Amino acid sequence: MSAPRTVAHPSPPQSRLVRSRAGESTLSFWRREQGPFAWLATAVSFTAACIALWWFVTRPGGAVSPLFLPPPMDVADAFMRLLARPYLGSTLGQHIASSLSVVIGGWLAAGLAGLPLGIAMGWWRKARWIAFPIFQLLRPIPPLAWIPLAILWLGIGDSARIFVVFIAAIVPWVMNSMQAVYSIDGLLVRAAMTLGANDRQILTRVVCRTALPTLVAGARIALGNAWTTLVAAELLAATSGLGYIALNASRTLETGILLVAMAIIGILGACFAIGMQLLTRLVAPWAST
Amino acid sequence: MTAVPGARRRVGSPVAQPALYGALALAALFAGWWLATAIPGVVSQRVLPSPLDVVARFFFLAVEPFSGTTLEGHAIASLTRWLIGVLVALGLGIPIGVLLAWLPPCRAAITPIFELLRYIPPFAWVPIAVLWFGATTTTQALIVFIAAFPACVINTQLGVSQVEPILLRAAKTLGAGSWTTLRRVVLPVAAPSLFTGVRIAFGNGWMALVGAELVVGKQGLGFLISQGQINDSVATIFVGMIAIGALGAAIDVLLQRAQRVILPWKTASVRPLE
Numbered sequence: 001m002s003a004p005r006t007v008a009h010p011s012p013p014q015s016r017l018v019r020s021r022a023g024e025s026t027l028s029f030w031r032r033e034q035g036p037f038a039w040l041a042t043a044v045s046f047t048a049a050c051i052a053l054w055w056f057v058t059r060p061g062g063a064v065s066p067l068f069l070p071p072p073m074d075v076a077d078a079f080m081r082l083l084a085r086p087y088l089g090s091t092l093g094q095h096i097a098s099s100l101s102v103v104i105g106g107w108l109a110a111g112l113a114g115l116p117l118g119i120a121m122g123w124w125r126k127a128r129w130i131a132f133p134i135f136q137l138l139r140p141i142p143p144l145a146w147i148p149l150a151i152l153w154l155g156i157g158d159s160a161r162i163f164v165v166f167i168a169a170i171v172p173w174v175m176n177s178m179q180a181v182y183s184i185d186g187l188l189v190r191a192a193m194t195l196g197a198n199d200r201q202i203l204t205r206v207v208c209r210t211a212l213p214t215l216v217a218g219a220r221i222a223l224g225n226a227w228t229t230l231v232a233a234e235l236l237a238a239t240s241g242l243g244y245i246a247l248n249a250s251r252t253l254e255t256g257i258l259l260v261a262m263a264i265i266g267i268l269g270a271c272f273a274i275g276m277q278l279l280t281r282l283v284a285p286w287a288s289t
Numbered sequence: 290m291t292a293v294p295g296a297r298r299r300v301g302s303p304v305a306q307p308a309l310y311g312a313l314a315l316a317a318l319f320a321g322w323w324l325a326t327a328i329p330g331v332v333s334q335r336v337l338p339s340p341l342d343v344v345a346r347f348f349f350l351a352v353e354p355f356s357g358t359t360l361e362g363h364a365i366a367s368l369t370r371w372l373i374g375v376l377v378a379l380g381l382g383i384p385i386g387v388l389l390a391w392l393p394p395c396r397a398a399i400t401p402i403f404e405l406l407r408y409i410p411p412f413a414w415v416p417i418a419v420l421w422f423g424a425t426t427t428t429q430a431l432i433v434f435i436a437a438f439p440a441c442v443i444n445t446q447l448g449v450s451q452v453e454p455i456l457l458r459a460a461k462t463l464g465a466g467s468w469t470t471l472r473r474v475v476l477p478v479a480a481p482s483l484f485t486g487v488r489i490a491f492g493n494g495w496m497a498l499v500g501a502e503l504v505v506g507k508q509g510l511g512f513l514i515s516q517g518q519i520n521d522s523v524a525t526i527f528v529g530m531i532a533i534g535a536l537g538a539a540i541d542v543l544l545q546r547a548q549r550v551i552l553p554w555k556t557a558s559v560r561p562l563e
Contacts, residue, residue: 029394030392030393030394031391031392031393031467032393033393034393034394034397038397039397042394042397042398043397043398043400043401045398046397046398046399046401046402047401047402050402067420068420068421125307126310128307129306129307129310129311129314130310130311130313130314131314132311133311133312133314133315134314134315134318137315137534140533140534140535140537140538140541141530141531141533141534141537142495142496142499142500142533142534142537143496144412144496144499144500144503144511145499145511145514145529145530145533145534146530147503148503148514148515148517148518148526149514149518149523149526149530151518152518152521152523152526153336227410228410228411228412231410231412231413232410232412232500232503235412235413235415235416235504236503236504243413246413246416247416249416250416250417250419250420253420255417255420258416258417258420259417261413262409262413262414262417263409265409265410265413266405266406266408266409266413267408269408269409269410270404270405270408273408
C-alpha cells in the first residue's frame, strides 16, 4: 500500500511574480525599478539602436532620400563645415553669440522691469487692481503673434528680435512674481509684525526670501519663453543667429546644416534649463525641487 | 455707519472696488490710445491706428474676404489644424506617459531621446516640417503635435508616478492584475494631473500653431496677421492678435469648466485672486 499522502494545502501555482529569495523584489521584470548600471545600459543601447536605425534607413539605396533625412555622417560633416568656415557672413560662434546676447539681454531687461512690478503687484492691493487687468488682457496673446507687429514697427533686424523677446519674457516674470508674493503664508507676515518688523523689513527679509523659489521658477519660465520666441523671431526677422542659419539652410536644401542648427538650439535650451535648476539650488537651497 | 470724526467713508462695497480700479485702468489705457491717435502728429496713422479703426477693421474682416476668406474662415481653419494636432498629441502622449511611469525599463530607454528632443522649441521644427510635408495642413498639425506632446507625456508620467504605492498594493491584495490596476486605480487617481497636462498641451499647441501659420499656409489667423504686415495694415494685425488671444482664452476657460464637470473633486489649490 502506498503511504497515505496528506496534502495540507494545495501547492501554490508556479508564478513568476512570486519567486522570492531573500531581498528580491516580487514584481515582474517590467515593473521593477532598475539599478543605475542597468539604467545606463538600457539607455545607451536603445540610443545606439536608434542611431543604427537612422543610419540604416538613410544608407545609399535606403528607404529615405538624403534630402529628407541626411545620414549621420552627413550631419557630422555639416557640423565640421560650420565650425571651419563662416556661414552667411559670420562664423558659427558669432551666430551663437548673436542669438545668446539677444535672448539673455531681453530676458534680463524683462526681469529688471517685471520683477519689481510683480512684487509691487503682489504686495499692494491698489497696484494689483490697476495693473492686473492689463496683464490679463495681454497674456492670452502668444508672443509669436507680436512678431509681424514688431517687423512693421521696427523692421527686420536686432530691435525687432529684442522687442519680441522682451514681451515674451515680461509676462511670466510679472505674473509669477505677483503669484509668489501673493501666496505667501499670512502667518509668516503676521509673525514678523509681532516681532516688531516694519513694512520695509517685512518686504525684504520675509517676503522676498520666502518667495525666492517661486520667483526663480518664474525666471526659468521666462527664459524658456524667451528662447522659444527668439528662435521664431530669428526665423522671420533676423540677419544673424541660429534661427537665421536654420531658415537659410532649409531654403538652400542643406538639410545637414539645418539639423545641426536644430541640435545646437536644443542643446542651448537644455543648458538654460539646467543652468536655472543650478541657480535655484544656489539661491534657494531649501526649495524641495 | 454714522459719522465718526476722522473716518473715511467707504466707496462702494468691497467686491466692487477692485473691479472699479481695474475698469478705470483699462479705460485710461484706451483713452490714452485714442488720444495718441486723435491728436495729429503725435503718432502716425501708419504706426498705430485709432481704436475706432481697429473696430471698423474687425467688422470689415468679418464680412469681406481678406487674403482668401473672412475672419471667421481663417479662425475655423486655425482651429481645425489645432484640434487635429492636439488630439493626436493626447492620443499618443497619454499612453506613452503611462508607459514611461509604469515600466521602468521603457523609461530608461526612452527618456534620454525624449529629453534631447524636448528642448528643441516647436518652432525650430518648422523648416524641416516644410521640407518633409510642404506647405500643407499636415505641417502645421505636426508643429502643434510637437508643441503639445511633451506636456502631455510629462504631466501624465508625473501623475501616474505620484499615485500612492499603498493604493497599488491594496489593489494587488484584492487580486487585481496589472491592467485592472491601471484602469481602475491609477487612471482615476492620476486624472487631475492628466487634465493639467491636457490644459497646458492645448495652450502650447495654440501658441505654436500661430507661429507655424506665420511661416506657412494660405489660411488661418497667423497667416492673417502676416498678411497684415505685408500689406502694411496694422489694424488687421491688431484684429488678428485680438482674435488669437480671445480664442486662446476661450479654450482655456472651456477646459476649466470641463475640468469642474469631469473631475469635481479637484479643488483649487491657490488662493483665488481678489
